[in-house]
Amino acid sequence: MPLFLGVEGSANKVGVGIVSDAGAVLCNERETYVPATGTGFQPRETARHHQRQVVQLLQRALRAAGVTPRELAGVAYTGGPGMGAPLQSCAVAARTFAQLFRLPLVPVNHCVAHIEMGRLVTGxxxxxxxxxxxxxxxxxxxxxxxxxxxxxxxxxxxxxxxxxxxxxxxxxxxxxxxxxxxxxxxxxxxxxxxxxxxxxxxxxxxxxxxxxxxxxxxxxxxxxxxxxxxxxxxxxxxxxxxxxxxxxxxxxxxxxxxxxxxxxxxxxxxxxxxxxxxxxxxxxxYCVDNGCMVAWAGWLGRGEGDGWAGVRQRWRTDEVVVGWRE
Structure with a gap:
């Protein structure tokens, strides 16, 4: 059963999820950066929060799913849209993880991931x-x-x-x-x-x-x-x-x-x-940002990529070719 891991970190939430090719959710780990009352979350502080949390979230996700990295078919991460520094922090973590275990890496559009997770969960x-x-x-x-x-x-x-x-x-x-x-x-x-x-x-x-x-x-x-x-x-x-x-x-x-x-x-x-x-x-x-939606969209779009593995803060929903719907 192919498994995909997803890393989400476009805003104040950093999440790691693992899903199967059939859409079964094996784990959904998440941490939220909560700023002081009366303030909002800034890119630099949010990115630092994600950097502190993402490695342990990866470890927690693997333990919760009961799998090893060698059992994964690929890694997906949020490529945009979102806040630049948090996006980049999680993209680096996802790329590093994928390179360590020689796994395919798939950038995912955050908006499309929300839609596909919604379709999966609700039917x-x-x-x-x-x-x-x-x-x-x-x-x-x-x-x-x-x-x-x-x-x-x-x-x-x-x-x-x-x-x-x-x-x-x-x-x-x-x-x-x-x-x-x-x-x-x-x-x-x-x-x-x-x-x-x-x-x-x-x-x-x-x-x-x-x-x-x-x-x-x-x-x-x-x-x-x-x-x-x-x-x-x-x-x-x-x-x-x-x-x-x-x-x-x-x-x-x-x-x-x-x-x-x-x-x-x-x-x-x-x-x-x-x-x-x-x-x-x-x-x-699943409504709130989570790693599962990124993992599922990564699995769906694994054959649609062009080798690009960066982040784009203004990656629009309607720019993505949704080939899997056909």
């Missing part, structure tokens, strides 16, 4: 995809060996918007800013109108964030978190439904760290059911 065959995370916000559909982007953010990603709101409100970064906003929003009772910026198929969050910053001293933390969530998620649902109507889809797969938000999933589910379809969602094990 969704050909849904529209809403990809929402700290660094990316895209509405995607597959066509002719590419994941086509039908809509995206024109400024900051939705996860980045929520992270920065948490800093404005003084919410903790542990276990994550988005999780703490979600919990505070559940206690919110009053909706405060906020800028709603949808431009065709694209969305914009920076103006909403600036306006929310002006309300920090006038609105309770709970009400502001509730209002921001309701507004940004409504924007995402709108552009997703428009893409579905354009492409003739009824089902949606939501992936990325923000995708495990229960309120977002509820809003998407209502929309999908209204169209006679279904929402495919996951929990934090």
């Amino acid at each position: 969704a065959v050909d849904p529209a995809v809403l990809y929402v995370s700290g660094g990316n916000t895209q509405v995607i559909a597959y066509s002719e060996q590419r994941y086509r982007v039908f809509g995206e953010t024109i400024d900051i990603a939705v996860g980045n918007c929520l992270d920065r709101l948490a800093r404005l409100l003084g919410l903790s970064n542990a276990p994550s800013p988005g999780y703490n906003i979600e919990q505070a929003a559940k206690r919110g009772k009053r909706y405060v109108p906020l800028p709603y910026c949808v431009k065709g198929m694209d969305v914009s969050f920076s103006g909403l964030l600036s306006y929310a910053g002006e309300l920090v001293r006038r609105v309770s933390v709970e009400d502001l978190c509730y209002s921001v969530q309701e507004t940004v998620f409504a924007m995402l649902v709108e552009v997703t439904e428009r893409a579905m109507a354009h492409c003739g889809y009824r089902d949606v797969l939501v992936v990325g760290g923000v995708g495990c938000n229960a309120r977002l999933q509820e809003m998407l589910r209502v929309m999908c059911e209204g169209r006679g379809g279904r929402l495919w969602g996951m929990d934090e094990r």
